[in-house]
Amino acid sequence: MTKPLAGKVALITGAGKNIGRAIALKLAADGAVIAVNGRADRAIVDSVVGEITAAGGKAIAAMGDVSDPRSVEQMTAAVVAEMGGLDIVVSNAGLRRQTPFLDMQLEEWREILSVALDGAFILAKATVPSMIARGGGAFVAMSGISTHVGTPNRCHVSASKSGLEGLMRALAIELASKKVTFNCVAPGAIDTTRGPSAGARPSDDRAVPLGRKGTVEEIAATVRYLVGPEGAYTTGQTIHVNGGVFLT
Numbered sequence: 001m002t003k004p005l006a007g008k009v010a011l012i013t014g015a016g017k018n019i020g021r022a023i024a025l026k027l028a029a030d031g032a033v034i035a036v037n038g039r040a041d042r043a044i045v046d047s048v049v050g051e052i053t054a055a056g057g058k059a060i061a062a063m064g065d066v067s068d069p070r071s072v073e074q075m076t077a078a079v080v081a082e083m084g085g086l087d088i089v090v091s092n093a094g095l096r097r098q099t100p101f102l103d104m105q106l107e108e109w110r111e112i113l114s115v116a117l118d119g120a121f122i123l124a125k126a127t128v129p130s131m132i133a134r135g136g137g138a139f140v141a142m143s144g145i146s147t148h149v150g151t152p153n154r155c156h157v158s159a160s161k162s163g164l165e166g167l168m169r170a171l172a173i174e175l176a177s178k179k180v181t182f183n184c185v186a187p188g189a190i191d192t193t194r195g196p197s198a199g200a201r202p203s204d205d206r207a208v209p210l211g212r213k214g215t216v217e218e219i220a221a222t223v224r225y226l227v228g229p230e231g232a233y234t235t236g237q238t239i240h241v242n243g244g245v246f247l248t
Helices: 019-030 042-053 067-082 108-118 118-133 156-172 216-227
Strands: 009-012 032-038 059-063 089-092 135-141 180-187 237-241
Touching: 009 019, 009 067, 009 108, 009 180, 019 032, 019 089, 032 042, 032 118, 042 059, 042 135, 059 067, 059 089, 059 237, 067 118, 089 118, 108 118, 108 156, 118 135, 118 156, 135 156, 135 216, 156 180, 216 237
Parallel strands: 009 032, 009 089, 032 059, 089 135, 135 180, 180 237
Antiparallel strands: none
16 A cells, blocks of 8 residues: 655654654655754764665655754755655754753853744745645644743743744745645653753653653654644644643
């Protein structure tokens, strides 16, 4: 049987590990050709490419800094030239920082927004024309629960994700006639490997009604729904995957 994403080309930013890697593997398993993005660590990007190709899929490395318009333009042009176009884009790259507001400097504020919010804008500007040229596509941005429940020491992250959700809603309406959908996925507590700048992970899962952390595969499955034929009528939404911590 033909796989549901056969013939589709997907670019996933921040795809070298954790949620981004899981999304890349999931979409590849369903037939999409994957452009695996990373900013600097080519080794982990190549590792994901290797996993996909070893499983019988097709993938390429797509190095680039999502906060740099020229870098994203060059990366997108290279992917389109090699793969013939783009159908799916997942804006997953982001930075984790924990700094009290009273200690936060404007430089750190701008650094966070430059990736999560500016990066999604830059990525959409570079990639959406290719999706339109292919007759439509799907753009998914990764938000988070912190912007909905309020999280100490992460006001910059919360602000960036709030802006990101607003951007997706606006583009969903503005570009609906072009057959491109725009949605956000907002994970709750997910079992991932955290870098030192992310700070300590809360240790008590009893605050989650389902009593556990989510898995990266569960987030990937939600993205898969949104970018596949089943999700073609879903646009402008924020899909929460958080075990019941926040209810819409």
